[in-house]
Amino acid sequence: MDSCVTPLRHGSLSLVQTTDFFYPLVEDPYMMGRIACANVLSDLYAMGITECDNMLMLLSVSQRMSDKEREKVMPLMMRGFRDAAEEGGTSVTGGQTVLNPWIIIGGVATVVCQPSEFIMPDNAVPGDVLVLTKPLGTQVAVNAHQWIDIPEKWNKIKLVVSKEDVELAYQEAMYNMAMLNRTAAGLMHTFNAHAATDITGFGILGHAQNLAQQQRCDVAFVIHNLPIIAKMAAISKACGSMFGLVQGSSAETSGGLLVCLPREQAARFCAEIKSPKYGEGHQAWIIGIVEKGNRSARIIDKPRIIEVTPRGAGAGGQEGTPTTTTTPSPEALV
Amino acid sequence: MDSCVTPLRHGSLSLVQTTDFFYPLVEDPYMMGRIACANVLSDLYAMGITECDNMLMLLSVSQRMSDKEREKVMPLMMRGFRDAAEEGGTSVTGGQTVLNPWIIIGGVATVVCQPSEFIMPDNAVPGDVLVLTKPLGTQVAVNAHQWIDIPEKWNKIKLVVSKEDVELAYQEAMYNMAMLNRTAAGLMHTFNAHAATDITGFGILGHAQNLAQQQRCDVAFVIHNLPIIAKMAAISKACGSMFGLVQGSSAETSGGLLVCLPREQAARFCAEIKSPKYGEGHQAWIIGIVEKGNRSARIIDKPRIIEVTPRGAGAGGQEGTPTTTTTPSPEALV
Numbered sequence: 001m002d003s004c005v006t007p008l009r010h011g012s013l014s015l016v017q018t019t020d021f022f023y024p025l026v027e028d029p030y031m032m033g034r035i036a037c038a039n040v041l042s043d044l045y046a047m048g049i050t051e052c053d054n055m056l057m058l059l060s061v062s063q064r065m066s067d068k069e070r071e072k073v074m075p076l077m078m079r080g081f082r083d084a085a086e087e088g089g090t091s092v093t094g095g096q097t098v099l100n101p102w103i104i105i106g107g108v109a110t111v112v113c114q115p116s117e118f119i120m121p122d123n124a125v126p127g128d129v130l131v132l133t134k135p136l137g138t139q140v141a142v143n144a145h146q147w148i149d150i151p152e153k154w155n156k157i158k159l160v161v162s163k164e165d166v167e168l169a170y171q172e173a174m175y176n177m178a179m180l181n182r183t184a185a186g187l188m189h190t191f192n193a194h195a196a197t198d199i200t201g202f203g204i205l206g207h208a209q210n211l212a213q214q215q216r217c218d219v220a221f222v223i224h225n226l227p228i229i230a231k232m233a234a235i236s237k238a239c240g241s242m243f244g245l246v247q248g249s250s251a252e253t254s255g256g257l258l259v260c261l262p263r264e265q266a267a268r269f270c271a272e273i274k275s276p277k278y279g280e281g282h283q284a285w286i287i288g289i290v291e292k293g294n295r296s297a298r299i300i301d302k303p304r305i306i307e308v309t310p311r312g313a314g315a316g317g318q319e320g321t322p323t324t325t326t327t328p329s330p331e332a333l334v
Numbered sequence: 335m336d337s338c339v340t341p342l343r344h345g346s347l348s349l350v351q352t353t354d355f356f357y358p359l360v361e362d363p364y365m366m367g368r369i370a371c372a373n374v375l376s377d378l379y380a381m382g383i384t385e386c387d388n389m390l391m392l393l394s395v396s397q398r399m400s401d402k403e404r405e406k407v408m409p410l411m412m413r414g415f416r417d418a419a420e421e422g423g424t425s426v427t428g429g430q431t432v433l434n435p436w437i438i439i440g441g442v443a444t445v446v447c448q449p450s451e452f453i454m455p456d457n458a459v460p461g462d463v464l465v466l467t468k469p470l471g472t473q474v475a476v477n478a479h480q481w482i483d484i485p486e487k488w489n490k491i492k493l494v495v496s497k498e499d500v501e502l503a504y505q506e507a508m509y510n511m512a513m514l515n516r517t518a519a520g521l522m523h524t525f526n527a528h529a530a531t532d533i534t535g536f537g538i539l540g541h542a543q544n545l546a547q548q549q550r551c552d553v554a555f556v557i558h559n560l561p562i563i564a565k566m567a568a569i570s571k572a573c574g575s576m577f578g579l580v581q582g583s584s585a586e587t588s589g590g591l592l593v594c595l596p597r598e599q600a601a602r603f604c605a606e607i608k609s610p611k612y613g614e615g616h617q618a619w620i621i622g623i624v625e626k627g628n629r630s631a632r633i634i635d636k637p638r639i640i641e642v643t644p645r646g647a648g649a650g651g652q653e654g655t656p657t658t659t660t661t662p663s664p665e666a667l668v
């Protein structure tokens with residue numbers, strides 16, 4: 001499970017908590033702080049928990065930074081983390097900082113709650129559908145963005161993307177990674193979700209497989225559609241087996257929730273999450289179905305790639321909401 | 335405070351939690367795991383909390399280790415951590431592991447408890463006395479032990495200690511660092527402790543000052559006695575200003591609790607902690623007094639050094655319990 005659940009000595013309460021820590025992957029320290037916090041909280045959100053009682057921050061300062069760099073960078077990173085915690089309705093009351101060769105940022109999220117407040121991720125049944133709440137491709141976007149300044153790397157992908165495409169994709173990835181999955185967690189209750197997990201280091205397929213293995217019914221998850229930040233599937237393909245984005249193995253950071261919903265609720269979930277009352281930029285896609293099976297997950301042979309246009313892109317997108325166009329198969333993209 | 339206390343939405347319950355992580359400082363991976371766990375839990379124990387509902391483990395594997403080293407070392411370290419958690423009546427249910435240039439081990443300890451289960455560390459009054467539950471000198475012992483194989487370092491201290499002294503002190507330090515402060519935490523309730531903290535990176539004086547600053551009454555802490563692992567004061571003195579052990583500034587790892595107790599209870603606390611019912615090796619010393627003052631702490635000009643003989647030493651010590659001899663001042667030691 002994404003968080004550990006410990007029954008307490010007090011009434012029917014449970015302690016639910018999770019910890020995660022990371023190395024920076026974007027250049028903006030403030031955004032990196034927000035992303036780290038969103039990623040820590042995401043493990044609670046994946047269980048349908050919308051509240052967090054307390055956060056601790058884990059930090060290491062790099063010994064290779066000058067005093068000036070430290071004084072500039074670390075407060076911004078901490079500020080981003082704290083701001084995201086506040087957006088999640090919680091606050092950071094403790095933690096620890098050490099010196100290390102590399103910068104580390106992460107945290108601990110803890111909540112004490114009633115059983116009704118969380119959704120055990122093991123109730124998927126045949127006939128459910130799978131919904132994903134953020135587009136894939138964050139790792140590809142972050143890497144491609146670094147390659148802009150590395151000619152031998154850039155040469156590998158320059159036939160399939162422009163620098164502007166990559167810049168927009170990077171901004172879109174950063175926006176998505178920093179977005180809390182809290183709205184999605186709340187809607188899991190409204191629409192009677194049967195199970196969920198968040199997409200991080202094992203990629204969409206890895207996490208779908210983990211989730212499938214935990215189910216009480218004999219089910220299999222079959223993924224038909226892959227919403228991906230525009231052009232990232234093309235980059236992944238141009239890089240051979242390096243990412244495996246369309247194969248579902250590309251790591252994501254602070255990815256969306258993969259939610260199993262009753263078929264009749266899924267479209268309503270996807271419509272509701274776009275409501276302006278939850279703020280800008282939320283979106284969700286039906287990406288697959290739950291069949292009878294042996295607790296496995298797979299992506300169909302030629303999945304439909306849903307190209308998610310970055311909200312910063314000039315053409316098409318209305319402000320604050322990414323637009324999507326679809327193509328029949330990944331082959332069409334390159 | 336050593337742990338953060340968050341009032342919960344449920345009844346009068348509070349969430350108390352703490353996190354700490356460290357780099358290895360002893361050579362034995364199993365003992366390092368125990369020490370890390372004892373150090374994490376110590377922040378709960380310092381608040382008089384004896385139970386822990388859940389622990390998470392934070393780990394980084396060094397990228398410089400060979401596969402063979404990893405497979406040998408990391409399971410031992412994790413085992414030590416888990417064994418100490420079990421001794422503390424809790425268990426490790428989650429955590430995270432990353433790759434890093436350096437090895438990291440640490441964790442998160444969390445408990446949900448009633449107000450009666452913890453002792454807010456702010457009730458010291460003039461007339462109280464200060465008790466310490468582990469001897470000082472762990473950092474000096476660990477460093478001196480590394481110097482045995484570094485001639486230019488060893489030359490600085492070889493006039494005041496033998497290699498055997500250092501080996502025994504190192505074993506004693508390791509034993510103490512791995513010991514849980516749980517018994518002491520329980521006795522804080524029995525003997526009506528007014529405040530406490532645990533001694534770690536800021537040394538005895540640093541932590542005494544922190545604790546003094548938090549008091550509600552106008553008090554000052556005055557330390558008269560320093561229980562120190564035998565010969566470590568002499569090493570510290572031979573090294574000039576490097577450690578400052580007798581000045582109270584030498585860092586400790588997983589040190590004892592510094593407890594403010596009513597005068598009439600302190601001797602009983604020190605007698606009770608030696609009871610065989612708590613297992614072998616516990617000891618405590620009255621080290622100072624609480625006066626009226628401006629929320630500060632100091633060590634008197636020539637404190638009495640209590641030389642704590644390592645339990646492994648051939649002469650004197652009965653099995654399992656260190657013996658102590660005292661000298662009038664640190665000057666007499668070198």
